[in-house]
Amino acid sequence: MTDLKPLDLGIKWYDWILSSIIFVLIVLFVSIILDRLFSRQPTFDHFRDVLLFTLVFRVFYQRQKEYEAYEKTAGVLTKVMNLLSKRFGK
Structure with missing residues (x-):
């Protein structure tokens, strides 16, 4: 009996979590800078939306x-x- 392995997508769970955290920080940083440029105060709703x-x-x-x-x-x-x-001629 052969061992069946799940399809490896090349993405480990810790890579996904780390890249998600980095992406959240980048989006948050950029959105805060844009809010400062347009003279708005970031609110909890804003962070929730981000x-x-x-x-x-x-x-x-x-x-x-x-x-x-x-x-x-x-x-x-x-x-x-x-x-x-091709091998079996069909």
Whole structure:
């Protein structure tokens, strides 16, 4: 019996968490600078909106990476099926 391993997407959970934290800090820093330029005081609602935007962006980014990994897997499976069909004459 063979051991089946899950599809490795190349993204470890700690990389995802670290990059999310860095992204939140960058977005927060830029938004605070923009608020200062337009003479607005950052509020709790503003920080909540920034965090919500970051979460939505990260989820879509993660889904895109998964889609690319599945697309590569499908490409490899197509090549294997083509080779098998040539080998067995169908």
